[in-house]
Amino acid sequence: MSIDAGILEKLKGEKGFNGKMVVGASVEDNVVVELQNLGVFDHLPGAQFKTVTTNIAKILWEARDDSAVFAFPARVASDWQKELPVMIENPSSATATVVGQKLVESSATINLCALRALECCLGEDKPLQVVTDCASNILNTLKRFSVHEDAGLFGRSRPCAHESRETSLITESLCRGLGTVDETVQLKWMHQLTDCGKGFMDIVLYVSCEDKTWIPVGIIEAGFIGNNKKKWQSRSYGINISHQLASAQQGLLVAELLLDRNYTSDPKISLGSLAPARTYEKKKGRMWTASIWSGCANDDGLSRVLHAFVQAARINRNPPADGNFVRIGANACKSDEWIYKCYDYRVRKVGEYQRRSADLYFEYLSNVEKVVEAENVTLIRYQFIRGSHVASSVSQVIVVLNQLLKMHSNGHCHGDIRAFNMVFGKASKLIDFDFSGDSSSKRYPEGYNIDIPDGARHDGAKAGCKLHVLHDLYSFGAVMKLFECDEGESWNSAIQKLQKERPNGGDALTELKHIKDVPLKATAAYSTLVSGNR
Numbered sequence: 001m002s003i004d005a006g007i008l009e010k011l012k013g014e015k016g017f018n019g020k021m022v023v024g025a026s027v028e029d030n031v032v033v034e035l036q037n038l039g040v041f042d043h044l045p046g047a048q049f050k051t052v053t054t055n056i057a058k059i060l061w062e063a064r065d066d067s068a069v070f071a072f073p074a075r076v077a078s079d080w081q082k083e084l085p086v087m088i089e090n091p092s093s094a095t096a097t098v099v100g101q102k103l104v105e106s107s108a109t110i111n112l113c114a115l116r117a118l119e120c121c122l123g124e125d126k127p128l129q130v131v132t133d134c135a136s137n138i139l140n141t142l143k144r145f146s147v148h149e150d151a152g153l154f155g156r157s158r159p160c161a162h163e164s165r166e167t168s169l170i171t172e173s174l175c176r177g178l179g180t181v182d183e184t185v186q187l188k189w190m191h192q193l194t195d196c197g198k199g200f201m202d203i204v205l206y207v208s209c210e211d212k213t214w215i216p217v218g219i220i221e222a223g224f225i226g227n228n229k230k231k232w233q234s235r236s237y238g239i240n241i242s243h244q245l246a247s248a249q250q251g252l253l254v255a256e257l258l259l260d261r262n263y264t265s266d267p268k269i270s271l272g273s274l275a276p277a278r279t280y281e282k283k284k285g286r287m288w289t290a291s292i293w294s295g296c297a298n299d300d301g302l303s304r305v306l307h308a309f310v311q312a313a314r315i316n317r318n319p320p321a322d323g324n325f326v327r328i329g330a331n332a333c334k335s336d337e338w339i340y341k342c343y344d345y346r347v348r349k350v351g352e353y354q355r356r357s358a359d360l361y362f363e364y365l366s367n368v369e370k371v372v373e374a375e376n377v378t379l380i381r382y383q384f385i386r387g388s389h390v391a392s393s394v395s396q397v398i399v400v401l402n403q404l405l406k407m408h409s410n411g412h413c414h415g416d417i418r419a420f421n422m423v424f425g426k427a428s429k430l431i432d433f434d435f436s437g438d439s440s441s442k443r444y445p446e447g448y449n450i451d452i453p454d455g456a457r458h459d460g461a462k463a464g465c466k467l468h469v470l471h472d473l474y475s476f477g478a479v480m481k482l483f484e485c486d487e488g489e490s491w492n493s494a495i496q497k498l499q500k501e502r503p504n505g506g507d508a509l510t511e512l513k514h515i516k517d518v519p520l521k522a523t524a525a526y527s528t529l530v531s532g533n534r
Helices: 005-012 031-037 046-062 096-100 112-122 129-146 164-177 230-244 299-317 394-409 469-480 488-499 505-513 524-532
Strands: 103-105 186-194 200-208 214-224 252-259 268-276 287-296 325-327 332-335 338-344 368-374 377-383 483-485 520-522
Touching: 096 230, 112 252, 112 268, 112 287, 112 299, 112 332, 112 368, 112 377, 129 164, 129 299, 164 186, 164 200, 164 214, 200 230, 200 299, 214 230, 214 299, 230 252, 230 268, 230 287, 252 299, 268 299, 287 299, 394 469, 394 505, 394 520, 469 488, 469 505, 483 488, 488 505, 520 524
Parallel strands: 103 287, 214 252
Antiparallel strands: 186 200, 200 214, 252 268, 268 287, 325 332, 332 338, 338 377, 368 377, 483 520
């Protein structure tokens, strides 16, 4: 693809543009980066480069809605690319309202970059020594501003009082210390790069892929403590360069580094993540976002954040196939053969009784591991359970009912009995214990969904009410109604025993054991529902 003749003439008017073709770029891509990759600006000094690229970015921005700008043939956007938000024209003045309309807050399970970032910041995944050394070097360099050296860059007569001097030094340290992590991962740290809008990113990281393309990884916006705009700036830039991603499985990290003006204390740093939405998620014009970590950017804190950037670069260089990473709801995902569940209440203020909890997973599922455990945030994982949400025999239903009755005998209620929380197969299982808890104290959370297509709730199962055994049993009976059984009399009798005013799970279990070998068939309506959720 090349730039149309009219626009090319405008570009040629810029000093330093030599008329080379731009291959593989579109308005949605950062064309300035493509021009830079082609060596168009190699002979320009830094100041002139910034002026030229600013004007080129402006020309391309003004032409962004003109379909005649690009001569042939424009890149066909994938479905997920069509869901991306419209670019933010002035990121430096972006507000919480403007940016918030383009984002959907979720947990670190939004994509693999975010998941690994949480592990890097709060888990046992330790940074490489080269990352730790780089973080230490950055902090030691910044501290030199507090000494007031007699001459030079750190002297009393400083060249500028803007954070660009600090971001220049940080970028220089990153290029030297983390330009190459290993033989395969080449990191491209850049300073004051245009986002193809009207803004310049303080520090941005790209990774060089096998096909020589540079894919964005993340942005670090720097400022001084008290500047509350940096969060929205970093996310605005992230939204703008998300159009450069090559896969829906790639993500972006966004960080805000806030410095002490007197350099007498360590900086503060916050890390977040962005991920493209998929068409079936119906989030058109918005992206997923998650808060990963915030804290002191001392040697340990900064090295962990940089470690997260390095891991994100590895992921974006070789993203997982679509089936290898799948978002499942607001706080869950499947990564390879593991299900991850995240319980994060650091930002959202939710009462203790309303919180989802991972506690009972360890009691009622096998192979559950705690990946992250910190104040108000927990990340667990367990092995993916193969099977279906459609039972093929009564014996499979018996196994799951037995598990539920065991919970009840231990004084626990499940709280979310529905067909999609049951896996039927060689090892049928009851899953998803987020709402589960002690039947004497646990309550249904605010927003508890009482209108579900894969079952039905008891009238008493409402937000704020206590969990109850009879609620679970009633809902189990509702799940059974989604299946047809040749032994209809016994099957329906078991359902009645579960849904009567004083249900008896033991009697229902006995009834089902008499017909345990009888096959089941999903009703037409439930078959359609399951097919639509695949």
